[in-house]
Amino acid sequence: MSVQPVEPAEHRAGPMLDHLARRMRLRAESVLTPFALRPRHLVALTVLRAEGGISQQALASTLEMDATNIVGLLNHLEAGGLIERRRSATDRRRHVVEITDTGAKRLNEAECALKNAEDEVLAALDPTERESLYELLRRATTGTAATCSEMICPEPPLANESC
Amino acid sequence: MSVQPVEPAEHRAGPMLDHLARRMRLRAESVLTPFALRPRHLVALTVLRAEGGISQQALASTLEMDATNIVGLLNHLEAGGLIERRRSATDRRRHVVEITDTGAKRLNEAECALKNAEDEVLAALDPTERESLYELLRRATTGTAATCSEMICPEPPLANESC
DNA sequence: TATTGTTATACTCTATAACTATA
């Protein structure tokens, strides 16, 4: 049974993002072990480098991770001296989380070590295209992450019926 | 303790890919429930649409998923009539997996329904940029996926010490 | 009473090992 080409689909980036992210993550995993870091730690550190001291809740909503799992994540990073938790002066319930100089340095080193992994996963792209991809990803993440960390993220608008 | 800007880091796309993919996946999850599909199913169907009939092993290596988990994934898709498994004529151990017309149609509809999710996650990008992102992702995934599905994926080369 | 962070725990996902059939 051959596949009819159906009408020109409106392709989405989602599945490919998923696929590519998975491939990158699998490779990153092994490269990062000497640093005692996991891919998720790099994601967190990257956010913390971009946005200064934020609460754990804000970090949770930016990363779109459950707040309960942020605890262990930060415990690990704090144990390595890569981040700092201190009580907010204005609201003593809050922990203000900040990346330390050590953390920023370690993040740099880790990013450096990831070069081969990235080269492999993005082998089909030339340097210019990789730069484009990096820039698009940066804009896509930081652009909305900022607004998202301010407030509790609102529910997505209901799916439209058109398309 | 303020963060020293350290020297200009060599930033990697990995963490941002991870972050963006996660955000997309979380939204996709709810949008896809009416289709009885999960994000992973869309990834698989997308690959199967791009590459015709391939073995489960080849699919596993392309998706970089464990072959054991492919079984359940395909069981689900086959139950819905979205893919077909048939024994290879040349090697009766193999299942040749193909997307059906129903599957291709369902994939189309699902992609269509994902528009809002994508609009939300990629809100910071204008249509031209989204098209660029889509194209870069497409090239990055299909470019290497082809070679990867042919042979057993070789181990990544050892990390370089320069950078 | 509501919110931040935390712990305990149940649920889901992923990978390892053992089995069947084909080669």
Place this chain on the structure above:
DNA sequence: TATAGTTATAGAGTATAACAATA
């Protein structure tokens, strides 16, 4: 003997619920 697919299952990851401190 080795490989494709499958099943069973243990380990890792993620979310839900209850609690302590603070607002």
